[in-house]
Amino acid sequence: MSSTDSTEIAKTDDSSLASDLDKSLSDSISKKFSNVEIAYVKPDRIRVNVKKEEIIDVASFIRDELNFDHAESVSGVDYPEDKQIEVVYHLGSYTDASLDKKILALATRTPREDNPRPGNDSTKLPSLRDVFPSVSFHERECFEMLGVYFVGHPDNRRLLLPEDWADIPPLRKDFRIKGR
Amino acid sequence: MVDDLVISKQSKGLTIIDQVNSHNANVFIGKLGDILFKAVDKPLGMALNWGRLWSLWPVHIETACCSVEFGAASGPRYDVERFGIIEAFGSLRQCDLVVVQGTITRKMAPRLRLVYDQMPEPKYVIAMGACAITGGLYFDSYNVLPGIDGILPVDVYVPGCPPRPETLIQGCMLLQEKIKRMKPR
Amino acid sequence: MSNQVHPKDKEILPGLQIEKVDDRIMTLNVGPQHPGSGHMRIILKIDGDYIVHTDPDPGYVHRGEEKMAEYRNYITNIPHLERPVIHDSCNILYPYCLGVEELLGLEVPERAKYLRVIAAELNRCVYIEYWLAIYGIFLGHSTMFMWPMGDRELCIDLLDKMTGARVTHAYFVPGGVRNDIPPNFEDVCLRQINYFEKRLKEYADIFYDNPILISRTKDTGILSREDAIKLGTTGSVLRASGVDFDIRKKEPYDVYEELDFQTNVLKEGDSYARSKIPWLDMFESCRIIRDALKKMPKSGSVRVKLKPKPKGGDTEVYRRVESGRGSLGMHIVSRGLPQPYRLKISVPSFRNLIAMPHLLTGEKLGNMPAVYWSLNYWPVEADR
Ligand code: SF4
Numbered sequence: 188m189s190s191t192d193s194t195e196i197a198k199t200d201d202s203s204l205a206s207d208l209d210k211s212l213s214d215s216i217s218k219k220f221s222n223v224e225i226a227y228v229k230p231d232r233i234r235v236n237v238k239k240e241e242i243i244d245v246a247s248f249i250r251d252e253l254n255f256d257h258a259e260s261v262s263g264v265d266y267p268e269d270k271q272i273e274v275v276y277h278l279g280s281y282t283d284a285s286l287d288k289k290i291l292a293l294a295t296r297t298p299r300e301d302n303p304r305p306g307n308d309s310t311k312l313p314s315l316r317d318v319f320p321s322v323s324f325h326e327r328e329c330f331e332m333l334g335v336y337f338v339g340h341p342d343n344r345r346l347l348l349p350e351d352w353a354d355i356p357p358l359r360k361d362f363r364i365k366g367r
Numbered sequence: 368m369v370d371d372l373v374i375s376k377q378s379k380g381l382t383i384i385d386q387v388n389s390h391n392a393n394v395f396i397g398k399l400g401d402i403l404f405k406a407v408d409k410p411l412g413m414a415l416n417w418g419r420l421w422s423l424w425p426v427h428i429e430t431a432c433c434s435v436e437f438g439a440a441s442g443p444r445y446d447v448e449r450f451g452i453i454e455a456f457g458s459l460r461q462c463d464l465v466v467v468q469g470t471i472t473r474k475m476a477p478r479l480r481l482v483y484d485q486m487p488e489p490k491y492v493i494a495m496g497a498c499a500i501t502g503g504l505y506f507d508s509y510n511v512l513p514g515i516d517g518i519l520p521v522d523v524y525v526p527g528c529p530p531r532p533e534t535l536i537q538g539c540m541l542l543q544e545k546i547k548r549m550k551p552r
Numbered sequence: 553m554s555n556q557v558h559p560k561d562k563e564i565l566p567g568l569q570i571e572k573v574d575d576r577i578m579t580l581n582v583g584p585q586h587p588g589s590g591h592m593r594i595i596l597k598i599d600g601d602y603i604v605h606t607d608p609d610p611g612y613v614h615r616g617e618e619k620m621a622e623y624r625n626y627i628t629n630i631p632h633l634e635r636p637v638i639h640d641s642c643n644i645l646y647p648y649c650l651g652v653e654e655l656l657g658l659e660v661p662e663r664a665k666y667l668r669v670i671a672a673e674l675n676r677c678v679y680i681e682y683w684l685a686i687y688g689i690f691l692g693h694s695t696m697f698m699w700p701m702g703d704r705e706l707c708i709d710l711l712d713k714m715t716g717a718r719v720t721h722a723y724f725v726p727g728g729v730r731n732d733i734p735p736n737f738e739d740v741c742l743r744q745i746n747y748f749e750k751r752l753k754e755y756a757d758i759f760y761d762n763p764i765l766i767s768r769t770k771d772t773g774i775l776s777r778e779d780a781i782k783l784g785t786t787g788s789v790l791r792a793s794g795v796d797f798d799i800r801k802k803e804p805y806d807v808y809e810e811l812d813f814q815t816n817v818l819k820e821g822d823s824y825a826r827s828k829i830p831w832l833d834m835f836e837s838c839r840i841i842r843d844a845l846k847k848m849p850k851s852g853s854v855r856v857k858l859k860p861k862p863k864g865g866d867t868e869v870y871r872r873v874e875s876g877r878g879s880l881g882m883h884i885v886s887r888g889l890p891q892p893y894r895l896k897i898s899v900p901s902f903r904n905l906i907a908m909p910h911l912l913t914g915e916k917l918g919n920m921p922a923v924y925w926s927l928n929y930w931p932v933e934a935d936r
Pocket of ligand 1: 431432433468469470495496497498499503504527528529530635638
């Protein structure tokens with residue numbers, strides 16, 4: 188049994204399957220912040236796109252009012268055609284039993300430059316470290332892998348790459364690996 | 368130095384021990400090995416090699432995931448100790464074998480060379496796993512060296528990803544075979 | 553003076569600042585060639601016998617898995633994605649397969665779901681036994697190295713029968729498992745698991761009730777409940793601090809809902825509790841395997857056939873499972889290509905690493921190995 192046209196299946200809107208709790212969570216965010224865009228509400232997965240100026244306020248609101256208390260992962264995605272880099276924080280909750288299954292993805296975008304000089308160009312974002320201390324190492328990783336400098340992070344040092352790494356950040360799309 | 372001592376002994380009629388004082392004692396002890404080699408090379412060379420090949424002490428440097436199978440090889444089922452290779456050892460000053468356990472990244476490579484340089488002679492290298500031989504699965508990764516031949520002289524290659532403990536043991540036995548046939552210096 | 557930050561350095565490379573330190577404080581590099589460090593370096597600043605500053609320096613096994621995944625299609629990604637934890641390879645492929653199935657809209661056959669659970673639980677035992685063996689040798693307890701290493705082979709044998717490889721199974725594929733189990737597997741499995749469980753009970757006498765172990769690990773590296781939550785730790789570290797959070801219970805995937813098991817939670821939050829949780833987990837794994845063998849459909853297909861180079865839609869998924877170390881998540885961004893546009897592996901080791909500076913600072917230097925390895929940390933996985 189082959190999956191017929193996979194693209195078609197993936198495109199089906201499953202917001203109808205999402206529970207009331209999911210909807211109420213996303214509603215409370217969009218009610219408070221008018222600029223925030225709710226990208227999708229799938230079962231147990233919500234994605235919120237915010238402007239980078241607003242991210243600290245939204246994150247504080249999510250932590251204080253919606254009880255999400257830690258970050259599961261922070262992934263940076265490079266979009267060269269939009270000239271933007273996106274950083275997605277996946278937030279979860281340990282303390283609130285009703286939110287056990289939920290993952291709230293908080294995404295924001297920052298401009299991207301073709302000749303990156305990590306730390307010294309416009310690719311900057313406010314750090315969420317004061318709101319969620321658990322993002323601290325993830326943000327360090329994001330800084331070296333995509334060159335997104337986190338303003339307010341006290342420890343924006345190199346983490347995984349060798350000390351003498353002088354190339355552009357490796358997870359950018361214009362970093363091609365040899366022979367590919 | 369050695370020749371000096373021998374000559375002076377003959378000319379002045381003094382023993383070597385008479386010439387050792389607090390200033391040259393260290394140098395003398397350091398040269399003792401050379402004297403021994405000169406004295407025993409021919410008749411006792413076999414014995415030196417024999418001693419070496421049953422006491423290969425690997426240095427404790429893990430470089431990637433092959434170390435899991437290296438651990439299993441020193442576990443009770445495979446038990447490399449019966450071949451005179453003890454489980455990875457702490458101090459590299461007492462070791463004579465580097466088992467490169469997998470991928471060498473660009474960050475690890477200088478450290479690995481540093482470890483190798485600090486070990487006393489004679490020393491041997493086993494490249495364990497596809498990654499240590501050619502880069503293996505990570506042939507196109509930006510942070511992985513394509514094999515360790517560029518930084519270390521390898522004696523035995525043990526293929527596999529990861530090699531089964533039996534393969535590693537076979538590699539060690541090949542190394543012992545090689546040592547047996549080497550000149551003992 | 554080398555201690556001062558050169559103004560130019562600060563401009564060019566914010567990653568390479570040199571810190572100023574006091575004279576009476578000594579800097580100690582633990583690793584990467586050190587029996588008590590694994591594949592990483594821990595930069596400790598010590599004042600006398602007390603650690604005053606800890607700076608973990610991982611990255612010695614950073615192999616760029618996430619970049620490589622962008623160049624391989626959904627099927628050829630399987631072998632290299634299991635390499636970060638080869639002794640827990642089923643569990644690291646689990647979220648990937650769940651994610652790709654969600655992306656491609658595949659429905660996994662019932663029997664494959666049970667086989668997955670059995671393989672994942674056996675693999676959890678393999679991982680924890682290895683971890684326990686290293687914990688034993690870190691604390692100078694050689695018998696505790698030999699016992700788990702030997703018992704581990706029981707589970708490896710079973711997985712060998714199931715999948716054909718000792719550690720790197722590549723058993724999970726999107727849409728099921730690679731092959732069915734051999735005939736007669738159930739009986740062998742049941743027998744080995746019963747014996748394995750009997751052996752596990754003996755660890756209490758030699759290790760967990762051992763006064764030397766207790767005096768070395770009790771009350772060292774205490775992580776309070778609040779801190780554990782705030783730092784976002786996961787798995788055994790979190791459950792040792794009194795937070796009952798296990799993905800298998802909280803967000804059941806595949807057939808975990810129908811199986812009978814419980815999660816282990818301890819309140820103390822010290823190294824002893826953290827070292828005990830994985831051991832207790834193994835009993836639960838045995839229970840799950842027995843239950844799954846009973847409830848598994850006796851025949852049926854184990855795999856959905858895929859088109860070559862399947863393509864995902866224009867969407868993203870985030871799936872997580874409970875691995876031997878904690879919650880392991882994968883974030884797959886797809887843009888209608890045969891390969892992922894971006895694959896982020898959120899590994900529990902990396903998430904627990906953040907607790908290390910918190911716990912080690914203020915401890916005695918001698919407690920370093922006991923605290924460090926109790927974090928259930930596997931450096932290769934953290935570096936990816
Ligand atoms: S050869 Fe295979 S098992 Fe060994 S380090 Fe390389 S990827 Fe890991």
